[in-house]
Amino acid sequence: MQAKDQVVLITGASQGIGKELAIQYAKQGAKVVLFDLEVEQGQRVCDLIQGQQGKALFVQCDVSKEKDIQHAVEQAIEHFGQIDVLINNAGLSRWKNVYELKIEEWDHILNVNLRGAFLFSKEVAKRMKGNKQGGSIVNMASTRALMSEANSEAYAASKGGLVALTHALAVSLGPDRIRVNAISPGWIETKEYDQLRQIDHIQHPAQRVGKPSDIFKACQYLTNPENDFVTGTNVVVDGGMTRKMLYEH
Template identity: 60%
Template sequence: MSFTDQVVVVTGAAQGIGRSVAEAYAVAGAKVVLADFQEAEGAAAAASIRNEGGEAIFVQCDVRKEKDIANLIQTTMEEYKQINILVNNAGVARWKSPYELTLEEWDDVLNTNVRSCFLASREAAKHMKQNEHGGSIINMASTRAFMSEPETEAYAASKGAIVALTHAMAVSLGKDGIRVNCISPGWIETGSVDELKPEDHEQHPAGRVGVPSDISRACLYLSDPGNTFVTGTNLMIDGGMTRKMIYED
């Protein structure tokens, strides 16, 4: 897949999945705007892409702040004159008992994970609809929108909301040629896969734990200009774990 002359904005791009997504688009020929709260790490990620021959800039952005998101989109337009693809990847988690989770912590998770998706999509879509072929928005949800562990209420609620937001915006923006999809990753190891135990891999029907490039390839598929019939969907990438029945001995 070629994304030559496409302009891609990726939030939460300083490390992990976000950085992998940004790098994949750059390799495919896109001009990439990396956004993140972490300035040093984000700038380094953009520099690494440029050192490999890609085109990338970094914009510091706290996605909890509407003005930062507006600045991100404005800076992108000033630099590249268009936006074709937006990947809303930025997110945080709080593992805490619902008895102890504070209102401030709840709001921080929801504002970072969900509200930012809406705000960034709203601002980017204003420019995407001016493109001849519209645009593509990808939101990063999670398998935790559908299944849970204890003490994950805020995170699960935020990811469930992202799935619902995705199909709602797909319907609203479809008339403007803008496709909106989301990805629900399962266990994606952003550290060293070599440090995992054999049973970590064996519990997955696919036979292994996921890695960031599994998500990057999905982003390329969902945003490919030729896939105009793919919108409003949630792509589950979890090595089959959400389809595996588990019984206690």
């Protein structure tokens, strides 16, 4: 098991992709720390992992608040002693007409999706510096950093910022043997996969909609200590959709 005994921190771990990452890393033998605002849901995932003989800790955290992040990282160190992997997965979106989007809404999305990832990376990197093998940080960006639909300005800006933050951090933290990469998921169905239509699948060059497990496999590759020559990159996991030309006939 590649992740055996790694201490893996995952933000936004109470549902969706974050939940899948937490469960799968635990199955790989990692010690997982789950962060989320939602206490009940987050603790439920933690209990599920522990019920399967996995090692996990849940810590409530608002990633838009620096003091929350500092406290959360301290809790992880106190409980497991070190940090090997950080996955900045927490994020939110709001689809709203650009003429109606309030600056408070813009700021909230940027604070959670981008500022939070920077602050978490900064705090965790301080602890990773002393690790023999350094560490790995993965930022969960989006294909919306590369292409857009209408009324997605704040979300797109935050995810584009994450891609840029990724290569900047990779250069800054490289001397401390801390690798920083991003993953840009496309359509990853986290709910009723069996309810998807055939057209949903076949519009993808890969002939199917993505699953959370596809993102775990990408994370697993990026956080494997043996892949220490991979840093500063953005791995697009979208079934080929960002490479497909679309025309209206």
